[in-house]
C-alpha cells in the first residue's frame with residue numbers, strides 16, 4: 001500500500017497553488033505522475049513571448065536541432081523530453097542547455113530494437129525509470145530504460161497504430177489508436193488491453209472518434225482525447241459508454257468556439273483543459289462546461305516570432321506552472337513563463 005504526502009507550494013505573490021501529491025510505494029520509489037496535478041487558477045496568464053527551450057536552429061539532425069517535434073514530457077527538473085519525429089529519436093534538453101542529448105533512437109529509420117520510426121509520443125514511467133515511446137510507424141509501443149548506457153528498447157505492445165500515450169499511475173498505460181479510432185488501457189504484460197473509448201469505427205457520434213491523437217488521464221481515470229479530425233476534445237468519465245464534447249466540436253475554424261486539428265492536451269485538477277489547437281497556431285484553455293475557450297498563447301497567425309507558432313503540437317506544464325508548447329514547423333519548443 002502507499003502512503004500519501006501532500007505538499008503545498010505557494011508560488012509568487014499571486015495566490016495560487018500547485019498541489020503536488022507524491023505517492024510512494026513500499027520501496028519508497030516515487031510515483032510522480034501526480035506531479036501533473038496542477039491547480040492552475042482561472043485567472044492565470046502566461047507571458048505571450050515564448051522563450052525557446054529546445055531547437056530553434058532550423059530543421060536538421062544536429063544535437064541543437066529538431067525535425068518536426070511532436071510529443072513532449074517535462075521532467076521534475078524542467079528538462080524537456082521531446083519526440084523528434086523527423087529524426088526518429090527522443091531527445092532531452094536540460095534547462096539552459098544549448099544542445100540536446102539523444103536518449104532513444106537516432107540510429108536512422110528502421111525497425112531494429114535500437115531504432116525508432118516516426119515516434120509521436122513519450123512519457124516517463126518513474127517506477128521503472130524508463131521512457132515509454134509510441135514508435136508510430138513501427139506500429140509498436142516500446143520501453144527504453146533511462147540509463148545513459150541504454151542502446152535499445154523492448155517492445156511493450158506490438159501491432160498498434162498508436163499516436164498518444166498516457167499513464168495515471170504504474171497500473172495502466174493508455175494508448176490512442178488512430179487507425180481503430182479508439183483508446184485502450186493496458187496493464188503491464190497485457191498485450192490485448194481493454195477498450196476505454198471509441199472503437200465504433202470513425203465518426204462524430206459521442207461514442208466515436210476520428211483520428212484520436214493525444215490523450216490525458218486524470219486521477220479519477222477520466223480520459224480526455226484530442227479527437228483530431230472531429231476538431232474536438234472528448235472526455236470519457238470512467239466507465240461511461242459515451243463521451244462528452246468538452247472543447248470544439250463545431251467543425252474546423254478559428255472562432256473561440258472551434259478548434260482545428262487539436263493535438264496535445266492537459267487537464268488540471270478542476271477539469272480545465274489546455275489544448276494545442278495546431279492549425280490555428282495557438283494554445284487554448286477551456287474551463288469545464290464552457291461553450292468557448294480562450295487563447296492563452298499564439299493565435300497570431302503562423303510565423304516564427306516569439307508570440308507565434310507554425311503548428312502548435314504538444315502542451316505541458318512544469319511544476320511551477322510554466323507552459324511548454326511544441327512548435328513543430330519552427331522546429332522548436334517554446335516555454336511561456338507564468339505571469
Ligand SMILES: *[C@@H]1O[C@H](CO)[C@@H](O)[C@H](O)[C@H]1NC(C)=O
Pocket residue numbers: 095096
Ligand atoms: C538557467 O538560467 C537562469 C538564468 O540565467 C538561472 O537563473 C537558472 O538557475 C538556470 N537553471 C539551470 C537549471 O541551470
Ligand SMILES: *[C@@H]1O[C@H](CO)[C@@H](O)[C@H](O)[C@H]1NC(C)=O
Pocket residue numbers: 148149
Ligand atoms: C553515465 O552515468 C553514470 C552514473 O550516473 C556516470 O558516472 C557517467 O559519467 C555517465 N556517462 C555518460 C557518458 O554520461
Ligand SMILES: *[C@@H]1O[C@H](CO)[C@@H](O)[C@H](O)[C@H]1NC(C)=O
Pocket residue numbers: 159
Ligand atoms: C495486426 O492488427 C491488424 C488490425 O487489427 C490485424 O488485422 C492483423 O491481423 C494483426 N497482425 C498480427 C500479426 O497480429
Ligand SMILES: *[C@@H]1O[C@H](CO)[C@@H](O)[C@H](O)[C@H]1NC(C)=O
Pocket residue numbers: 002023031168169170171172221
Ligand atoms: C492506480 O490505479 C489503480 C486503478 O485505479 C488503483 O487501484 C491504485 O490504487 C492506483 N495506485 C495509486 C498508487 O494511486
Ligand SMILES: *[C@@H]1O[C@H](CO)[C@@H](O)[C@H](O)[C@H]1NC(C)=O
Pocket residue numbers: 191192
Ligand atoms: C488476446 O487476444 C487474442 C485474439 O483475440 C486471444 O487469442 C488471446 O487469448 C488474448 N490474450 C489474452 C491474454 O487475453
Ligand SMILES: *[C@@H]1O[C@H](CO)[C@@H](O)[C@H](O)[C@H]1NC(C)=O
Pocket residue numbers: 204249250251
Ligand atoms: C457529424 O457527421 C454528420 C454525418 O457525416 C454530419 O452531417 C454532421 O454535420 C457532423 N457534425 C459535425 C458537428 O461535424
Ligand SMILES: *[C@@H]1O[C@H](CO)[C@@H](O)[C@H](O)[C@H]1NC(C)=O
Pocket residue numbers: 300305307
Ligand atoms: C502579432 O504579431 C505581430 C508581429 O510580431 C505584432 O505586431 C502584433 O502585436 C501581434 N498581435 C497580437 C495580438 O499578439
Ligand SMILES: *[C@@H]1O[C@H](CO)[C@@H](O)[C@H](O)[C@H]1NC(C)=O
Pocket residue numbers: 302303304310329
Ligand atoms: C509553416 O510551415 C510550413 C511547412 O510546414 C511552411 O511551408 C510555411 O512556409 C511556414 N509558414 C511560416 C509563416 O513560417
